[in-house]
Amino acid sequence: EAQVTQNPRYLITVTGKKLTVTCSQNMNHEYMSWYRQDPGLGLRQIYYSMNVEVTDKGDVPEGYKVSRKEKRNFPLILESPSPNQTSLYFCASSPYRGGYGYTFGSGTRLTVV
Amino acid sequence: DAKTTQPNSMESNEEEPVHLPCNHSTISGTDYIHWYRQLPSQGPEYVIHGLTSNVNNRMASLAIAEDRKSSTLILHRATLRDAAVYYCAALDSNSGYALNFGKGTSLLVTP
Numbered sequence: 001e002a003q004v005t006q007n008p009r010y011l012i013t014v015t016g017k018k019l020t021v022t023c024s025q026n027m028n029h030e031y032m033s034w035y036r037q038d039p040g041l042g043l044r045q046i047y048y049s050m051n052v053e054v055t056d057k058g059d060v061p062e063g064y065k066v067s068r069k070e071k072r073n074f075p076l077i078l079e080s081p082s083p084n085q086t087s088l089y090f091c092a093s094s095p096y097r098g099g100y101g102y103t104f105g106s107g108t109r110l111t112v113v
Numbered sequence: 114d115a116k117t118t119q120p121n122s123m124e125s126n127e128e129e130p131v132h133l134p135c136n137h138s139t140i141s142g143t144d145y146i147h148w149y150r151q152l153p154s155q156g157p158e159y160v161i162h163g164l165t166s167n168v169n170n171r172m173a174s175l176a177i178a179e180d181r182k183s184s185t186l187i188l189h190r191a192t193l194r195d196a197a198v199y200y201c202a203a204l205d206s207n208s209g210y211a212l213n214f215g216k217g218t219s220l221l222v223t224p
Contacts, residue, residue, distance in 0.1 A: 102212065
């Protein structure tokens with residue numbers, strides 16, 4: 001089944017403890033991105049990647065890092081999480097940037113205390 | 114960034130057609146218009162997208178105004194499983210191909 005898989009689904013952590021949210025797609029998509037969803041603010045892009053080793057900042061990149069060493073994987077790294085990063089995170093992929101629909105993962109609900 | 118605006122909520126009867134509107138008056142000529150829907154505790158699900166012409170697929174139809182300042186998602190026969198939040202989004206080709214989502218329309222389908 002074609003899908004985007006995120007792990008973990010739920011995570012509670014403490015301020016300052018580094019964490020990684022993994023994202024993997026099995027569709028050989030070139031384009032991948034991360035979004036966060038917050039009440040009243042909607043879905044906002046954090047980082048995106050056009051292809052392997054090509055990443056760039058989205059609208060809200062502060063406090064996050066990403067890497068794209070393999071085509072299928074696009075992990076989101078929080079080096080020193082803070083409470084304002086408590087949110088629902090989604091990874092998405094697309095065959096190519098532009099005129100294709102995006103496939104989203106099921107989400108990771110992160111709580112930073 | 115192109116901004117999209119949608120009604121907060123709409124209601125439909127089962128098996129009736131549903132027309133979900135979206136305004137995107139600041140969209141650029143190369144930005145695709147996307148629609149997604151989201152159920153509680155799930156990620157957004159792709160519904161349809163288009164650039165200038167009307168589009169049809171197995172899930173829905175997308176009608177795009179000639180001036181591209183608005184579009185309408187059409188569900189031809191609503192079912193109870195179509196109850197969800199529907200998001201209109203402009204794909205910003207000048208900003209990382211980010212989907213600029215609207216606030217979404219919560220669709221209630223009643224039997």
